[in-house]
Amino acid sequence: MSKLCTLSDAVSRLIHNGDTVYLAGFTHLIPFAVGHEIIRQGKKNLTLARATPDLIYDQMAAAGCARKIIFSYMGNPGVGSLKVLRRMLEAGQLEWEEYSHFGMITRLQAGAAGLPFLPMNLTAAPDLERVNPNYKRLTDPYTGREVMALPPLNPDVAVVHVQRADEHGNAQIWGILGEQKEAAFAAERVIVTAEEIVPEEVIRSDPNRTIIPEFIVDAVCHVPYCAHPSYTQGYYDRDNAFYLEWDRISESDEAVQDYLKEWVYGVRDRAEYWEKLGEETHRRLAVSPRYAAPVNYGEY
């Protein structure tokens, strides 16, 4: 059964006001186009969960989509701080819930695995445990020593961008894997966006590459360049210049709103956004090929 639909349709149908959403991707494959579509559709009161909120949650928070943020590193990767979120947290305008990276992905892993909690070794750093009551202590029944635990995180919706998927939702990723698989299995609903929609024979030629199986996927959207200014390994480079530029834009609320007006509200979809970026940017982000060595599965 084909689950192909437009991104606008997927967001309107599967993401509701008040949902907890997880736009997955650790620096790689961040689904910016989906964040922008959520902004355009004016979704409200979302809980935005991501290990690294990155620029996309700065933008969504600035657009008024967010009620709360769940995170483990609130920085502009390689640049500095996320100034919109920082201002909102310092001003008490946004609820938050905070973990270390390992705590965050432990919650996702528990959610994906259908477990009521997962243990972690102690870290001797007490303050995050003190301020976040989700951290609990347990006694290891084998050694009598204490461990920390966290409960599952099961977002209402996970969004995962991938290099290629078939129309059923079987999806393949290479490069940095981050928490893509865990977020998809933990979530109640899954939107897959893909650089390329390929015949299922392509997916089935390399089953070990598949991260997400079709039957947990609700919508498949063909969204080339979905990840810009983040990147898609093998398809286009990270736009480091924009990450630096955002550091300046996000200095002021006015500049942020101007940015949203021009680059989010002012374009219909990702195709128009990409075209608007212009040929010089396209050239700058283009990548020459470097192929994986062949792999033979054998005809059995």
Added chain:
Amino acid sequence: MSKLCTLSDAVSRLIHNGDTVYLAGFTHLIPFAVGHEIIRQGKKNLTLARATPDLIYDQMAAAGCARKIIFSYMGNPGVGSLKVLRRMLEAGQLEWEEYSHFGMITRLQAGAAGLPFLPMNLTAAPDLERVNPNYKRLTDPYTGREVMALPPLNPDVAVVHVQRADEHGNAQIWGILGEQKEAAFAAERVIVTAEEIVPEEVIRSDPNRTIIPEFIVDAVCHVPYCAHPSYTQGYYDRDNAFYLEWDRISESDEAVQDYLKEWVYGVRDRAEYWEKLGEETHRRLAVSPRYAAPVNYGEY
């Protein structure tokens, strides 16, 4: 640093009498050649751990290598029972420790992850918990409900057969993954055997395919056809005829000893074993190619 050595050298140097060894592979990539070399070197008092002991532990137990077996399914896959192990267990000649598959791999995962235990949801089947004191109950601190737990399994040695590895030990697998990665990370020492030793550029052309990184590997051995009568995806087929034949051989201890005499003690190494199998078997197990679709990582 190259870790290439002969299999005989690796077994002699890294596997000691009394060790707990984990020859990994769920039906796929079972390192039969390593089991045979362990038999030839007369290792004693081993604890043999494997989810599915398969024919190789039947043979190693028959050869007198084993003191104890740790398992979760003691069958001849697709055929019936493992008659040597069954006779020894029924006669009280071998200690054993038993799990479900999930219990077994939960122990390996805890061992690999450096955790003192991992929880599992209850199964309402009480008897395995009753006879194996390693199963313990915990109270989930979030819901107040009970869960089961198991402690880590950290074998002294894991043996993992792979399609290809570089001389440093970076190893790649495709096809059924079983518990290969978990066994390698859980173990204190790791022996990698490979169908092909390839230049590190081949491995590094496709880093997402790498299951085991070099720095946890102690020895790399080039052992083509290591897995027969099990198989290596893309390289040769499973020898179902031999799995059926073992069902007959293992009816009697005499036939088993005759088999060992001819096919284990009677050959110097795997190359001689494979040659002895003969051309008709080689032809029967040959596989025609079916390649994975190309994947572009990009030159950055």
Added chain:
Amino acid sequence: MDTAYTSSELMIINAARLLRDGDVVFVGVGIPNLACNLARRTHAPNLYMIYEAGVIGARPNRLPLSIGDPTLVSGAAAVCSMYDIFTLYLQRGNVDVGFLGGAQIDRFGNINATVIGDYAHPKVRLPGSGGSMEIAAWANRCYIMTPHQKRRFPERVDFHTSAGFLSGKGERQASGVRGKGPQAVVTNLGILEPDENGELILTALHAGATVEMARENTGWALKVAPSLRITEPPTAEELRILREELDPQGIYR
């Protein structure tokens, strides 16, 4: 074509009919595998087959002879580790149907695949749980296919390898396990299904079998459903697919 059929064919065909289009099925080798492939080729084209070896959406070109046969992998939709298959798929609740087997199935659908006799000094040492302890607990529905023999259907199993309804449906529900438990036991004589207490009762007979035959071959006082029905005989098309396409060598006939 010979329209007579064997006990195995009868069980396979009746089990296939229990599967629903779109079901995600945890498949074993042997006759459950044939039942699933038959269902895919008849009324359930979207049946999704997954294997405890970590293979997802397999489309085998030949009859797989073990649960880890390479033909399951070539052309599959995905492969994952064993830890992932038991957590992300099974424990998370993504598996609709599991097939179970064992040496003993008792009055409440509990299964023994571990030992006959005392555990520490077994009379017969069986293979053990494998995946079945968790499949029986966490798959939404389970089915069992077994020859109808008194020694296979004791009042109570010697060893409780995987859960049916324990001592009754209430006990399973109170245990908090997520699956609904065994929904049907398909034998060569008919079909047993749990009643409202979780006790297996005779709900269907195959043409030619009788209530007396079923009772004689069951180790407890077998109840008969008021709505006892006769199963539809295998159709020529079902037999053709089974014999010509799925098991041309007749390995499981």
Added chain:
Amino acid sequence: MDTAYTSSELMIINAARLLRDGDVVFVGVGIPNLACNLARRTHAPNLYMIYEAGVIGARPNRLPLSIGDPTLVSGAAAVCSMYDIFTLYLQRGNVDVGFLGGAQIDRFGNINATVIGDYAHPKVRLPGSGGSMEIAAWANRCYIMTPHQKRRFPERVDFHTSAGFLSGKGERQASGVRGKGPQAVVTNLGILEPDENGELILTALHAGATVEMARENTGWALKVAPSLRITEPPTAEELRILREELDPQGIYR
């Protein structure tokens, strides 16, 4: 070549010298990345670089500008998930060295990367732990690189994001965490190392820096090691590699 050098170059070169051949290092971006790459090109050719993004054995062709830069992946030995990198690699004890940073480092090497002021009503909201809470606990050894400023070296951190020696070495040892904790803090003035109680004391000065400068820029009564040494100045070769090969655009100069 200009053999004068910046504070950053001085810190990078001195940190590089602390790495040992064969170390498995959890690398961050920025100056720790440069220190590791410099060590690989000088005395530690077998340094093994891994990244919290799940990249193992990276050999970047260009200077990575974020921890998830695609140049880290192309040509790497392996890629794994974040859950795997924090469990199989870090928690399992496979990581020899971690680099840490933060807004505050206190007398016992504890680090604050979370907030200045009250947590619920922060004066300054910092990025938070990321991987550092677990790196500080579980890597065998940790190093810190930071400019030597009084506000960065308070007597006690406002928020305890990651563990140094807590209130002293005994307390860390009693906590049962596996790593040995921070082994050195490299600043633009010199190097601080933990004494037998886990208190950071001045063990080295760079040429031109004085004990007084270090004391004035430290928020606690800084002790000086009896064996205080002067670090070797950067060599021309170290500066050449850093400037010509690793950071030709001078981004981190």
